[in-house]
Amino acid sequence: MLRTHTCGDLSEANIGESVTLCGWVDSYRDHGGGLFVDLRDRYGLTQVVFNPPDTSEELIELSKTLRTEYVIQVTGNVAARPEGMANKKMSTGAIELRCTDFKLLNKSKTPPVSPSATGKDLPGEDLRLKHRYLDLRRPEVQRTLLLRDRLIKGMRDYFADHNFADIETPVLGRSTPEGARDYLVPSRVHHGTFYALPQSPQLYKQILMIAGYDRYVQLARCFRDEDLRADRQPEFTQLDVEMSFVDGDDVIGVIDGLVAKLAKEHLGIDVPTPLPRMTYDEAMERFGHDAPDLRFGMELIDCSDLAPKSDFGVFKSVVEAGGHIRAINVKNGTKQYSRRGIDGLTEFVQGLGAKGLAWFRVEEDGKLGGAIAKFFSEELLEEFKERLGTEPGDLILFSADKFAGTCRILHALRTKIAKEMQLYEPDTMNFSWVVEFPMFDYDEDTKSWTAMHHPFTAPLEEHLELLKTDPGKCRAQAYDLVINGSEAGGGTVRIHDSEVQSQVFELLGIDEQTASERFGFLLDALQYGAPPHAGIALGVDRWVMLFAKLDNIRDCIAFPKTQKAGDLMTDAPGTVDAKQLKELAIKLDM
Secondary structure (H helix, E strand, O other), rough: OOOOOOOOOOOOOHHHOOOEEEEEEEEEEOOOOOOEEEEEOOOOOEEEEEEOOOOHHHHHHHHHOOOOOOEEEEEEEEOOOOOOOOEEEEEEOEEEEEEEEEEEEOOOOOOOOOOOOHHHHHHHHHHHHHHHHHHOHHHHHHHHHHHHHHHHHHHHHHHHHHHOOEOOOOOEEOOOOOOOEOOEEEEEOOOOOOOEEOOOOOHHHHHOOOOOOOOOEEEEEEEOEEEOOOOOOOOOEEEEEEOOOOOOOHHHHHHHHHHHHHHHHHHOOOOOOOEEEEEEHHHHHOOOOOOOOOOOOOEEEEEOHHHHHHHHOOHHHHHHOOOOEEEEEOHHHHHHHHHHHHHHHHHHHHHOOOOOOOOOOOOOOEEEEOOOOHOOOHHHHHHHHHHHOOOOOOOOEEEEEEEHHHHHHHHHHHHHHHOOOOOOOOOOOOEEEEEOEOOOOEEEOOEEEEEEEOOOEEEEEOOOHHHHHHHHHHHEOOEEEEOOOOOEEEEEEEEEHHHHHHHHHHHHHHHHHHHHHEEEEHHHHHHOOOEEEEEEEEEHHHHHHHHHOOOOHHOOOOEEEEEEEEOOOOOOOOOOHHHHHHHHOOOOOO
8 A cells, every 4th residue: 555544544642653644635835845745635735844853855855846636645744733723623633743754756837726616716617527536536526425425335334234135227229218218229230220228127027026026125226318407417326125925015114224224323403203295286386386395384275265255356366277376485585575575576577477476565564565456345355364474574375377387386385485484404405205296297288197206106906996997186106205395205106006007007098009019028027926016216415415505416417417418527418330330221311
């Protein structure tokens, strides 16, 4: 080994020892007679002093050629820092290494991304991703990736302790579109055919249950060619779990235990289990979203029955057309949002497709004021006050639209306002479940049903008949884990009866021939003694983002893609030469 210790190891207990460190020059300070260097590796920083009598004149002169990011090896004596010079912000701040010998291992050009940069000093993300090898040296990024490592180890240990078998499934498989586009891989051997990179190991893990491996787990790489957001990547990692002879409650119970373990180990908090649950319908009624943030209140309140009593034409016409009038009560909101602030909120919802934003301000005397108040009688205003639970200083914001529209607008407002008014502590973590999702969505454009989760999801047993009579009311044995308003995992009880599976395919417009072509191997397997089984997939990247209190999932991945699915460091995707295309029998139409 070129070193005896790391740059985060040394303390007062090592004073008097001769040690050797290796690392990068983080900073250097020339104080005339000698040089002070902060030497960095992923474990920390150690101050190295090049000064007589420990360091020879020859080495002192050589040390003056050092620059940031040079890689060096230093041997020296550990000593206490002079009185009053200790740095309590550093784990090694009580000591320094007085150099007796050092070796330059490699030079560095002036880095376009400084590993010491933080906050406003950070260059733009594109530059950092282009030189990701430098960005990865930043302690903040290293802490995140090391947290990721520990979280994954904790996940592996937990499932190993619960008798799960870690089994790999293929990366090259058959295209079975699940809502997003597949990444396709052309076959050189079978011209005109393609493999697909997995969107998930869904079908394989169901096959494993049929094969008798009753507890399966895998850290699976998955790929989806879809539009990106701050919390999505084209390739991602999920913790994939499947169990036999269980129901949804059993799967939820296992994940409850995992949440409690990891929250205690990495956040130092005790999470009571079982985690709270609410149905999808309740979540949409109370919070307007299927992954509600429960760190604060501000629940949605339906006022549709009161609106027709007013003279406010907007409210009346929406209700007459079958729409809804719903509101949120922003407690003490008038202190945060002046009239100009409300105009800003109005512009915000207009950007989301709303025509405007109706509002009441609760005056000091408790009366409701604002531009629309004149359209309401005193008696009706009192009804609104009682319904909305108003107090002086509150701000009432309305959405008038179809139910889904009010959900979208008020959820966005609720989230924005809670952040701006700091309605929760940044370190707060809230874990919950949303269950009993609809089985299907109705696509108005195609006039057809689509699967809310995936087509292998089982309906509630008491809703089996609704598959034939009223699919829109059919609820699924589906469950999503929600952390701080983000979906952190989703799972379902699977269909293990081939007849029910065929019935769902038919409802989704997947005819027998198409089902056989896409999923024939699963349908065949279901006829050979398939056990009841259920599972879940947890988004590892998103877990790391949430546990690290970050806003962007790219910060949680060593080599992420941009929002246009590109890799700026390697310049992928790239072109290939004509010979490769010819071997694959591919012609480009460009």
